[in-house]
Amino acid sequence: MAGERDFYDILGVPRNASQDDIQRAYRRLAREYHPDVNHDPGAEERFKEASEAYDVLSDPQTRRRYDAFGRDFRQVPEDVDPDTWARSRAGAGAGGTRRTAGFGSAGGRPGYQAGGDVDLDDLLGGLFGGRGRGRGWGPIPGADQEAELELTIEEAYRGGQRSVTLTGPGGQRSFDVTIPAGVTDGQRIRLAGQGGRGSDGARPGDLYFIVRIAPHPRYRLDGRDLHTELRLAPWEAALGTTVAVDTPGGEAKVKVPAGTSSGGRLRLRGRGLPNPRGKAGDLFAEPRIMVPPHPSSAERKLFEELAAESDFDPRRPQ
Numbered sequence: 480m481a482g483e484r485d486f487y488d489i490l491g492v493p494r495n496a497s498q499d500d501i502q503r504a505y506r507r508l509a510r511e512y513h514p515d516v517n518h519d520p521g522a523e524e525r526f527k528e529a530s531e532a533y534d535v536l537s538d539p540q541t542r543r544r545y546d547a548f549g550r551d552f553r554q555v556p557e558d559v560d561p562d563t564w565a566r567s568r569a570g571a572g573a574g575g576t577r578r579t580a581g582f583g584s585a586g587g588r589p590g591y592q593a594g595g596d597v598d599l600d601d602l603l604g605g606l607f608g609g610r611g612r613g614r615g616w617g618p619i620p621g622a623d624q625e626a627e628l629e630l631t632i633e634e635a636y637r638g639g640q641r642s643v644t645l646t647g648p649g650g651q652r653s654f655d656v657t658i659p660a661g662v663t664d665g666q667r668i669r670l671a672g673q674g675g676r677g678s679d680g681a682r683p684g685d686l687y688f689i690v691r692i693a694p695h696p697r698y699r700l701d702g703r704d705l706h707t708e709l710r711l712a713p714w715e716a717a718l719g720t721t722v723a724v725d726t727p728g729g730e731a732k733v734k735v736p737a738g739t740s741s742g743g744r745l746r747l748r749g750r751g752l753p754n755p756r757g758k759a760g761d762l763f764a765e766p767r768i769m770v771p772p773h774p775s776s777a778e779r780k781l782f783e784e785l786a787a788e789s790d791f792d793p794r795r796p797q
Contacts, residue, residue, distance in 0.1 A: 486532035486545065494546070498537065502757065505533035509702045530665025537756060553685060554620055618681035624674040628656065628688040632695045635662050636727035636752055656688055661753035663703060664692040697725065703752040703760025709745065710769050711735060724764050726750045733764050741768045
């Protein structure tokens with residue numbers, strides 16, 4: 480979770496920024512601070528901050544609630560208007576503040592521990608010597624809670640249902656989580672009313688699953704863009720060819736131009752993670768020239784003939 484910094488400040492955009500400005504700012508920060516490319520201390524936290532800010536501000540409805548209620552927007556009932564909320568907050572004082580409890584990681588796997596429900600009535604009674612109930616505090620909404628949900632790139636691509644079990648001091652709790660297609664690392668999935676219990680009949684908090692995309696043996700994720708290695712034989716790279724490439728959405732064909740070298744990128748537009756609110760990411764196939772590890776006599780002879788015939792010098796500036 481980010482601290483108390485303003486989401487607009489985190490993305491470095493003004494409050495009247497357009498949706499395109501917000502998306503560009505997030506992609507810039509994601510490229511700079513993603514843990515796969517930036518190993519500096521604090522980079523991961525900056526990436527999480529940017530992801531949370533983008534998740535809120537990229538949705539027009541959520542952005543309107545954030546503009547009206549600030550960071551309290553998740554705790555405010557849908558039918559409350561900003562003026563009513565401001566008056567209720569002023570009257571509640573410190574006792575109106577909702578707390579957030581963390582569950583840790585989730586996914587139904589053994590070894591992941593989670594915090595139990597937070598009963599704020601009991602909590603306030605312990606803190607103030609039993610003065611939490613009936614002494615002016617009034618009903619207090621339940622605490623929002625969080626847990627991490629690890630997904631593969633394929634699961635993030637296609638979305639679907641996942642059964643998740645959280646283990647805590649109060650025992651196990653199981654949830655059916657709907658994963659939106661195209662969910663990104665750091666995005667929050669909300670289960671309304673599944674957080675901590677409220678006091679004096681107040682509504683419960685929400686449970687948020689924080690998405691974490693697991694490392695993948697074939698793909699590297701950058702925002703919604705995917706990168707994958709494309710292995711080519713020397714003659715394929717020199718003469719050009721068409722190669723089948725595996726993508727999370729199925730096989731695709733990539734045209735390799737003649738004269739392709741390692742270190743370049745071949746783009747397959749729209750083959751990255753889908754985006755329910757905009758443009759899908761791209762998939763970048765990155766050529767890597769491979770040679771036979773144990774060439775046959777005929778292959779060696781052909782390579783020797785090529786070496787004798789060609790005046791190409793790969794070390795000469797092009």
